[in-house]
Amino acid sequence: MSAEPAAAAAPATNPIAPRRLAIGGILKEAFLTAIVALVLAIPLVGFRIVESGGTTGLRTRFWWVAIATGAVFAGRLALGLWRGAMPPRAVTGASWFDPVARYGRRHARLAAAAGIAVALALPALPYASRSVVDLATTVIIYVMLGWGLNVVVGLAGLLDLGYVAFYAVGAYSFALLAHDLGFTFWEALPLSGLLAATAGVLLGFPVLRLRGDYLAIVTLGFGEIIHILLLNWTSLTYGPNGIGDIPRPGLFGLVFERRAPPGFTTFHDFLGVPFNPSQRIDFLYYLVLALALIVNLFTLRLRRLPIGRAWEALREDEIACRALGINPVNVKLSAFGIGAMLGGFAGAFFATRQGFISPESFTFTESATILAIVVLGGMGSQMGVVLAALLLVVLPELGRGFAEFRMLIFGAAMVGIMVWRPQGLLARREPSLRLHPRGDGP
Amino acid sequence: MNYLLQQIINGVSLGAIYGLIAIGYTMVYGIIGMINFAHGEIYMVGAFVSLIAFMALGIAGITYIPLALLLVLVIAMVFTAAYGWAVERIAYRPLRGSYRLAPLISAIGMSIFLQNYVQLLQGARVKTLQPVVHGGITLATGSFGVQVSYLQLFILVLTIILMAVFSYVIAATPLGRAQRAVEQDSTMAALLGIDVDRTISLTFLIGAMLAAVAGMMVLLYYGVIDFFIGFEAGIKAFTAAVLGGIGSLPGAMLGGLLIGLIEALWSGYASVEYKDVMVFVVLVLVLIFRPSGLFGRPEVEKV
Numbered sequence: 143m144s145a146e147p148a149a150a151a152a153p154a155t156n157p158i159a160p161r162r163l164a165i166g167g168i169l170k171e172a173f174l175t176a177i178v179a180l181v182l183a184i185p186l187v188g189f190r191i192v193e194s195g196g197t198t199g200l201r202t203r204f205w206w207v208a209i210a211t212g213a214v215f216a217g218r219l220a221l222g223l224w225r226g227a228m229p230p231r232a233v234t235g236a237s238w239f240d241p242v243a244r245y246g247r248r249h250a251r252l253a254a255a256a257g258i259a260v261a262l263a264l265p266a267l268p269y270a271s272r273s274v275v276d277l278a279t280t281v282i283i284y285v286m287l288g289w290g291l292n293v294v295v296g297l298a299g300l301l302d303l304g305y306v307a308f309y310a311v312g313a314y315s316f317a318l319l320a321h322d323l324g325f326t327f328w329e330a331l332p333l334s335g336l337l338a339a340t341a342g343v344l345l346g347f348p349v350l351r352l353r354g355d356y357l358a359i360v361t362l363g364f365g366e367i368i369h370i371l372l373l374n375w376t377s378l379t380y381g382p383n384g385i386g387d388i389p390r391p392g393l394f395g396l397v398f399e400r401r402a403p404p405g406f407t408t409f410h411d412f413l414g415v416p417f418n419p420s421q422r423i424d425f426l427y428y429l430v431l432a433l434a435l436i437v438n439l440f441t442l443r444l445r446r447l448p449i450g451r452a453w454e455a456l457r458e459d460e461i462a463c464r465a466l467g468i469n470p471v472n473v474k475l476s477a478f479g480i481g482a483m484l485g486g487f488a489g490a491f492f493a494t495r496q497g498f499i500s501p502e503s504f505t506f507t508e509s510a511t512i513l514a515i516v517v518l519g520g521m522g523s524q525m526g527v528v529l530a531a532l533l534l535v536v537l538p539e540l541g542r543g544f545a546e547f548r549m550l551i552f553g554a555a556m557v558g559i560m561v562w563r564p565q566g567l568l569a570r571r572e573p574s575l576r577l578h579p580r581g582d583g584p
Numbered sequence: 585m586n587y588l589l590q591q592i593i594n595g596v597s598l599g600a601i602y603g604l605i606a607i608g609y610t611m612v613y614g615i616i617g618m619i620n621f622a623h624g625e626i627y628m629v630g631a632f633v634s635l636i637a638f639m640a641l642g643i644a645g646i647t648y649i650p651l652a653l654l655l656v657l658v659i660a661m662v663f664t665a666a667y668g669w670a671v672e673r674i675a676y677r678p679l680r681g682s683y684r685l686a687p688l689i690s691a692i693g694m695s696i697f698l699q700n701y702v703q704l705l706q707g708a709r710v711k712t713l714q715p716v717v718h719g720g721i722t723l724a725t726g727s728f729g730v731q732v733s734y735l736q737l738f739i740l741v742l743t744i745i746l747m748a749v750f751s752y753v754i755a756a757t758p759l760g761r762a763q764r765a766v767e768q769d770s771t772m773a774a775l776l777g778i779d780v781d782r783t784i785s786l787t788f789l790i791g792a793m794l795a796a797v798a799g800m801m802v803l804l805y806y807g808v809i810d811f812f813i814g815f816e817a818g819i820k821a822f823t824a825a826v827l828g829g830i831g832s833l834p835g836a837m838l839g840g841l842l843i844g845l846i847e848a849l850w851s852g853y854a855s856v857e858y859k860d861v862m863v864f865v866v867l868v869l870v871l872i873f874r875p876s877g878l879f880g881r882p883e884v885e886k887v
Binding site: 295 | 613619629632633635636637639640643659663666667669670674675678679682683685686687688689690692693694695696697698699700701702704705706707709711712713815819822823826830857858860861863864865867868871872875876877
């Protein structure tokens with residue numbers, strides 16, 4: 143059997159072939175794609191199930207099918223022509239983003255310093271309205287979650303599909319401690335991190351023997367179990383109604399309210415400035431920024447400690463690790479516990495910022511988003527997580543104008559970015575430790 | 585006793601549906617080693633296509649029930665298979681050979697996309713279908729009667745027929761041989777002249793067809809669907825595939841039956857709220873004692 147017919151039969155999978163495609167080939171491709179689009183569109187686009195007063199009926203809208211098919215044909219044609227006109231480099235996987243990513247990696251310190259400077263100055267920038275600062279706070283919460291999950295997935299190589307469980311444990315611990323038992327923010331914060339870490343170790347203990355995707359499904363199940371518990375264990379969690387009135391943090395006993403409760407001083411009275419609600423938003427922003435920077439420093443340091451090196455070694459080769467006397471169970475448990483603790487901190491902060499939490503905030507979509515942030519960022523890359531979190535949080539926010547299509551675009555973007563850069567935005571696994579300085583040796 | 589029997593009958597019907605979805609997961613996992621998160625959504629698309637087909641046939645005046653069932657089955661399988669094929673072509677094929685988590689994220693993105701796609705096109709409200717198959721066989725009467733409805737019989741018989749056809753396809757046709765070869769070693773299979781891409785595409789087609797049948801069954805069984813049903817069913821079917829040993833086809837069916845039984849018995853005797861918790865607890869227990877599932881081959885590590 144000769145190889146030529148097979149190669150000719152599948153021009154689309156050959157990365158170099160589109161360059162040599164004649165216009166006829168491109169037209170044929172576009173035509174075939176349009177036929178597939180037609181088949182896909184006929185049932186779900188062509189018919190609409192309508193409910194009117196208890197009975198359901200069917201409405202047709204074949205115009206939409208025609209428009210969709212035409213659009214797909216035109217799109218595929220344009221793509222084919224563009225690919226044909228492009229130099230082969232653009233087709234073989236390299237992209238304009240590569241130099242950016244390389245520059246970012248080489249000057250990581252500079253980029254990090256610039257990022258922190260922008261983050262510090264953000265509330266003072268001219269166009270930074272309250273909603274912008276609020277959005278930035280959300281981004282940083284996701285960055286923290288991303289860094290936490292990065293320890294588990296990126297460093298230790300354990301696929302966790304239920305990370306939201308620890309986020310939820312942190313948030314609910316905080317809410318219950320603060321709301322029901324009257325703990326202050328600074329007392330409840332470490333406790334909720336600790337409780338989340340306990341949950342991580344408790345889950346990790348029985349299941350860390352499992353490999354790869356078996357672990358993934360069990361963590362996914364754990365996330366679902368926590369969600370079901372939050373919904374149904376009403377005596378503890380208040381069920382679907384959620385918990386409100388979660389106290390806000392203060393700064394050394396100063397509260398951010400218009401009028402101080404008895405025994406407290408307000409922030410604006412203390413400084414002698416007029417009250418402004420954005421003071422509290424700015425304060426929360428700086429608080430989460432400080433927390434995030436501490437988390438970042440903590441994980442960067444951990445990576446250089448024996449435990450961090452053991453995580454990375456375990457990710458690369460478990461058998462070699464065991465041969466070298468590393469106990470895989472302890473190492474995995476520590477990664478699970480620390481990842482869970484960081485998620486718990488993020489959850490506690492989330493609870494105090496929102497002032498209200500309910501099980502709806504802790505669904506699988508949330509786990510998927512956090513995992514997407516880690517993978518899109520390029521596993522194990524701290525800067526990558528920041529970039530991906532910016533992208534995935536700000537993108538849906540920009541789409542508020544056409545709210546219905548927000549999640550549709552979000553899903554499509556996830557597929558698109560993955561296909562465009564399968565290795566993540568800032569790709570390449572950098573070892574945390576090198577025997578030879580960069581440039582020397584192989 | 586009668587109550588137990590009735591719960592077992594209900595559980596087996598439910599389990600057959602989970603099993604059919606689980607086969608799609610386990611086949612895809614076996615052949616390209618990825619969790620196809622969008623598979624639950626394919627099943628949801630299958631349910632919607634079935635509903636639209638039922639209503640279109642009703643308008644066209646085909647009211648002879650067996651013929652209508654057969655036509656809907658064929659229509660749902662064809663159109664849903666197109667969706668399964670397209671998902672693989674768009675979201676997974678470009679990522680083949682890249683590292684392990686990339687297709688997983690792409691699959692999660694696809695799943696979010698399909699959910700919102702159906703929600704936008706068909707509306708977020710629950711869709712209902714009037715019962716199509718009526719009646720049943722009464723096995724026991726008395727204070728608590730036991731009944732097998734014709735619908736449950738239909739589900740069981742159809743599942744058995746599909747399993748027989750499917751096992752034959754895998755065991756004795758060129759496609760099945762190619763599929764097993766690619767599963768064992770795709771590079772070697774390609775060297776021996778098997779079109780790997782085509783085999784993988786066909787795997788997705790078959791998986792989507794079985795999911796479409798499951799979607800149609802669920803539509804008939806409950807009579808209520810919405811755009812979100814794919815998520816829960818998908819998780820449970822994947823759990824079933826893992827429980828049975830991922831990559832093993834009889835394992836997927838058995839896992840599905842077990843999950844269906846656990847769900848039915850737990851909601852019958854304990855609490856409905858915690859039936860899903862129970863499913864995962866059983867999964868964890870099985871995996872602790874048999875880390876590769878019931879029928880899975882234990883993984884051998886090579887140094």
